[in-house]
Amino acid sequence: MMTTESKNIGICPECGAEVRLKKTPYVGQAITCRHCDSVLEVISRFPLELDWAEASWDDDFNDTEVDRADRRKSGR
Numbered sequence: 001m002m003t004t005e006s007k008n009i010g011i012c013p014e015c016g017a018e019v020r021l022k023k024t025p026y027v028g029q030a031i032t033c034r035h036c037d038s039v040l041e042v043i044s045r046f047p048l049e050l051d052w053a054e055a056s057w058d059d060d061f062n063d064t065e066v067d068r069a070d071r072r073k074s075g076r
């Protein structure tokens with residue numbers, strides 16, 4: 001039998017632990033796994049699925065990192 005509570009538990013893709021969400025999750029919600037400190041994101045509600053949040057940030061994140069690295073290299 002499915003309970004309301006069970007909908008709010010996802011599996012951490014990093015360590016496989018159950019990650020319980022206090023409120024009804026929404027797609028795109030960022031959460032942190034208590035077990036391994038991975039930053040995760042809700043990618044699906046029914047069933048509740050979690051994925052690494054970095055995956056969706058990848059482009060922006062890399063651009064920022066490269067930008068910083070370039071500034072350092074160029075001599076300041």
Ligand SMILES: [Zn+2]
Nearest residue numbers: 012015033036
């Ligand atoms: Zn984890």
